[in-house]
Amino acid sequence: MASLSVQEKKPTPFTTLAKKYGHPVGKSGKLNHKILKNTGKSGLTPLSPFPSSPGQRSPNQWIKRRLREYQQRRYFGFTAAELGRMESMAALNTSQILSTLENPIHPMFEKTKWDTESTLPKHQSFLPLLGGYEGLWQVDNPEVWEILRSPLQLASRLLVDASYWPWWDALFNGEYKPIENSRKPIDRVKQFLLSFHQRGPALRNDPEALEELQRQILEASEKIRFGLHSGYARGDTGMPYDLKQDHIHYGETVPASIYPYTKVWLGVEILQPLLRRDLTDAERVATTLIHECAHAVWDTMAELLPNIGPTEPYFEDEPLFELGWSLEDKLWGGYGRDIVSSNMWQGGPGLPNMGILATKWFTQKSERNLYKPIVLAHKAPAAGEPDPYYCFDYWPVPVTYQTNLFQSEFWDRSVRAMGARATQFGPLSVGMRLLAEDREAPENYQIILQPAMRIEENLTQHVIHDGMTESEKAGWEFENKRRSQALLIFYSIATGSETEPLAVPPNQPKDPGTEAQGVQVEDEGIPDCPRWTEILNYLLNNRGPLELALDSLTFEIPEPTLYRYILNRGGLDISPTEWRAFLRTANHKGEYFRWTTKPNNWFGLVTRIPHSWPPNKQQAYLPPPPRALPSADDIDSFTTAWTDPNFLTGLYTHMREFRDVDHDTLRRIMNRYRHEPFHIHACDMEDLIAKFAAEGTYIVHGPVGIARVIHPIPENIKESVKREEESMIKEQEEDDDSSESEDSDMQDGRGEEDKTMQDNVDNQVLEEMDAYMSGALMEPDMDWAIV
Known part of the structure; x- marks a missing residue:
């Protein structure tokens, strides 16, 4: 039978791993996924040997080499097989690990501190769960609160046991002192900068000091609130960020401004995998919460400290200021990079992070993540050693490290016996290093090992003797189990398969790639909306002011926000899935609404199509x-x-082009930003809005409780606000690091003729790979390499 032409080929169904971890397409940053094109695969499964004739270099060996290089570009110099041997790939760990934490949730994170329907401003909204689940991302949803429970319990342990990490005591009670001019850049010598420092063990570990630290954390928590939103969108409007950025906000802290509390937003994208009960992602949620708490706590303290300057303080001799990363460094001994980068989340929710790589944040690479960074002089390296500030090291972390954090036994034994050492990333065996002067390409990664003393510490069983307390014995028994695991991992690495050596092959040029970017999702097909007529009639009958206010809707509005307007209006029992089906159908028909998803599949933006609406006969x-x-x-x-x-x-800073604003929010913005003293009470604001909305001056009525701004914002104000944001947000964000390799075509000096020849080879390789996948070259019992 004749084979199908390229045009006739049907889309390849997604494999199990691709459905869970995504099927990348196009480019992520500068990482090209062309080799996965039309495969329906994730690029995560360890490479297996390819069939070939003895003594002959087959096309399949070429394909395998390209696949190995693709994985090394994607995973910081490692292949999936190498990560698998170090037990760092969550997908290869088939055992189900459940949390055994039983500690209560700290008052910082209790349910009353989170947004609910009654506390959320009316122009904001909760996101739908999606992914085959119904309901909304709000803590009143039992499913949401249940999946939050484990990460909140872990975050609570980190606060209750805060005394194990002297960083917390230093923040509240340590010495704050000006930074010496000798450490400042020459152009910042006159700028006032602060650093904070630890107290001695005798002071910070005094029983009264321990009790005071907990009281201080509790007091700070009273001024902090939490909310759930998309990490791709602004928390105050739900609209996507104006600037092009592939990166996602795991969390975001907004200092007290128009509201009398500091607000911590948590991106629901990192919560979605927990619906699948993936504990590897629960650790990331807890880490994000604690990271943002460091910023939030500082915000509550800053107003009490005079002359602190415009930046957060530096911790001791750290060269950069960033409290969240500073705290993570003390908790974990570094910070954890996702193996599946967050830019893989574009196009669909719920992709787990697959595992983590331990690295350091306080390096040159992090400068671009700060607004106008001030880099202080740091300690010089030892003779003959590279400067760690210019070294980017990546250490695979066993999945069991993350799951241990959710075991009560770990906290009751190991942490109690070993203190802060117990929560450090590990066991770490083999890593990859990239120097700042080198571009990110496979041949530039250097294999690094832990120092002999550290390896011995990780592998040698600790002697348990009668002089220990029962608590110390229990702690070291738990630690010895961990070291036994480290020994097995180290042995597995040392005796790895000859077909998959831990070595970096020569570089190969990248493919140009022209298709769409991000993560491809399986085609949903032609939309189906069984309730089309019912929903449409409801909208037509509730289109006026103080209803759904559809007739004056002249701007883009987030899909969940319009859904919330419907729920608040009442009269239609509709689920988020049914609402999306209606919008997709309307968009497909080209009637009533346009619906577009950007920047990902979490929510769509809705635009009313005026000419398709009949005249309002009411x-x-x-x-x-x-x-x-x-x-x-x-x-x-x-x-x-x-x-x-x-x-x-x-107003424009908070709302941008979004024009609906809750009455109380508008009042608070007026009170906060008016040049002249101005304070208006809530009851008076209602009467002012009723008067001016009736006149159609400045505002009109939106749905109940919402003013719709019709007054134009001057272009010079818009440009000024946007310029300020553009100067604060860098084009390259932290979560693009894994895909920042310089384009090989720009580096290897090949001419156009050579590039054309290479492109032809690339296309031939893809055709051979396609044939291989379809079975034409497949030998019996041979598994394909990239499931």
Whole structure:
């Protein structure tokens, strides 16, 4: 039978791993996924030997070499097989590890501290769960609170046991002192900078000091609140960020401004895998919470400390200021990079991180993640050693390290006996190093080993003797089990398969790649909406002001926000899935609404199509009069606010092009940003909004409780706010590090003719790989390499 042409080939079904960890397409940063094109595969499975004739270099060997290089580009110099031998690939660990933590949730994270339907401003919304689940990402949803429980319990252990890490005591009670000019860059000598320092063990471990530290953490927690939103979107509007960025915010801390509390936003993308009960991701959620808590706690302290300057303080001799990463460094001995980078999440929710690589944040690479970084002089390296500030090291962390954190036995025995050492990443055996002067390509990674003393510490059983307390004995019994595992891992690495050596092959040029970027999701097909007529009639009958306000909807609005308007309006029982089905169908028909997903599949943006809506046949809308006539002073203040650049800048900073704003939020923005003293009470604001919305001056009525701004924001104010943000957000974000390799075509000096020849080879390789996958070259019982 004749084979199908390229045009006739059907899409390849996704493999199990691709459904869980994603099928990358196009480019992620500068990493090209062309070798996975049309395979439906994830690129994660360890390479297996290819069939070939003895003494002959087959096309399959060439393909395997290309696949190995692809994995090394993607995984910081490692192949999936090497990560698997170090037991760092979650997908290859088939045992189910459940949390045995039984400790209560700390008051910092208790349910009353999270957004609920009653506390969330009316112009904001909760995201749908998606991924085959119904409901919304809010703590009142039992499913959501249940999956939050394990990471919240771990984060709570980290706070309750904060005394194990002197960093916390230093933040609250340590010595704050100006940084010496000798450590500052020459152009920043006059800038006031602070560092904070540990107290001695006798002071910080005094029983009264331990109790005081817990009281201070509890007091700070009273000024912090939490919310769930998309890490690709702004928390205050739900709209995606204006700037092009592949990176996602795991968490975001917003200092107290218009609201009297510091707000910590947690990206739901890192929570979605927990619906599958993947504990490897629960550790990441807890780490994110603690990271953001470091910033939030500082925000609650900063107002009490005079003359602290415009930046966060530095911790002791660290060269960069970033409290969240500083704390992580003390908790874990570094910070954990996801093996599956967050830019793989584009195109679909719920992709687990597969595992982590331990690395250091306080290196040159992190400078680009800070706004106007001030790099301080740091300790010089030992003679003959490279400067660690310019070394980027990556150490695979066994999956059991993450699961141990969720075992009560680990905390009750190992942490109690060993203190902060117990929570350090490990056991670490073999790593990869990239120097700052080298581009990120497989041949530039150097294999590194732990120092002999550290290896011996990781592998040698600790002697348990009668002089130990029962607690110390129990702790070291637990630690010895961990060292036994480390010995097995180290032996596995040392005796690895000859077909998959731990070595870096010569570099091969990357493919140009032209297809869409991100992660391909399986085609949902032509949309189906059985309730189309019912939902449409509901929208047509509730389109007026103080209903759904659809007739004045002239801007993009997040899909979940419009869904919340429907729920608040009432009269239609509809699920998030049914709402999305309606919007997809409308978009497919080209009627009523356009619906686009950007930057990922978590939520769509909805735009009303005016010409497809029939005339509103309902009786002309008569707005309700104000309950009481506002005072002349309030009317004058409200009117002049709309010509006040300070207020308009504040409004645009918070809302951007989104035009719906909760009444109380608008009041708080006015009170916060007006140039002249201005304070208006909530009850007076309601009367002002009723008056001006009825007149159609500055605002009109949105749904109940929402003012829809119609007053134009001057272009110079928009440009000023955007320029400020552009200067703060870098083009390359931290989570693109795994895909930043310089394009080989720009580095190897090949001419155009050579490039064309190489492209032809690439296409031939892909055709041979396609044939191989379809079985034409497949020998019996031979597994394909990249499931």
